[in-house]
Amino acid sequence: MPEIIKTNLTNGNGVQKQRSTSFNEEENKISYESLQETSKYLTDRVKFTPKIGIICGSGMGGYWKAGSLADALEDKIEFPYEDIPHFPRSTVEGHVGKLVFGHLSGVPIVCMQGRFHYYEGYPLWKCAMPVRVMKLIGVDYLIATNAAGGLNPTYNIGDIMLVKDHINLMGFAGNNPLQGPNDDRFGIRFPPMNQAYDRQLMKDALQVAKDMGISDIVHEGVYTCLGGPNFETVAELKMLKMLGVDAVGMSTVHEVITARHCQMTVFTFSLITNCCVTDYDTYELPNHEEVMDVGKMRQGILKDFVKTVVLNISKKYVK
């Protein structure tokens, strides 16, 4: 039996939260059958089947407030993560910790208000396990959003970067959510990743941006995820820039890998919440408060953008 330890955690505001972690998380990997239990718990309580799942990035999960995306959700059914069997807990400020089912512009969706990060102490497979739960519920299209630092010098704070590709740096170091025995019921042992981000959904989203008159703030770029929780050094950022990275964050890549493993179609965007500092004479310090403030500032645009992308997917692709 793995040893269970109690960990005291802070949520970024100095608030203590307590979480139980298994000493050997890998041995404790959640089985297909356990995830079926999770999915059954949810489908027993929700009378519609969402085909589209959304993951809200830092500061973007404030979708529950007036004028927000969650505000636009109808027939909402909310599940705090602590009530869902086998689900991890959110410990980060700006990640509410609820799975919300509802209708967006009449389209049934499920939305994660709060995701799980490696730096919270969860292994990558656990950070990404809600994606598999979504798949078992019936979700075929994943919209993953995140907050990220802009490395591309043409990006400004508040811009939106449609993710056209990623560099799995943690994977380079041998850390991958698909590590361990493969369960063929989810997907194949060696999934390809060259079509990770659906080209057609990106083209459609660019058209949505054009129709909204926001093309000037929307880009296509390459995202990478680092383990965090610290932001990057100048030397690290210079290296990432040389590698061709346009925006850097602490999430999403493992979710996308897990989603593609189980044949979900993926659309992802980053909200650029800060411009990465790549010289030693700039004294600005990136911080989580700014990340959340920019999420709040862009809440209205993101709501309209996501609503239209969802409607488009539903009309054009969902069977």
Ligand SMILES: O=P(O)(O)O[C@@H]1C[C@H](O)[C@@H](CO)O1
């Ligand atoms: O959950 P995301 O990737 O949107 O959150 C980013 C990365 C860190 O969790 C946090 C840093 O402010 O924002």
Ligand SMILES: Nc1nc2[nH]cnc2c(=O)[nH]1
């Ligand atoms: N790693 C990383 N994650 C972020 N999330 C928001 N901004 C940043 C950033 O500058 N670096």
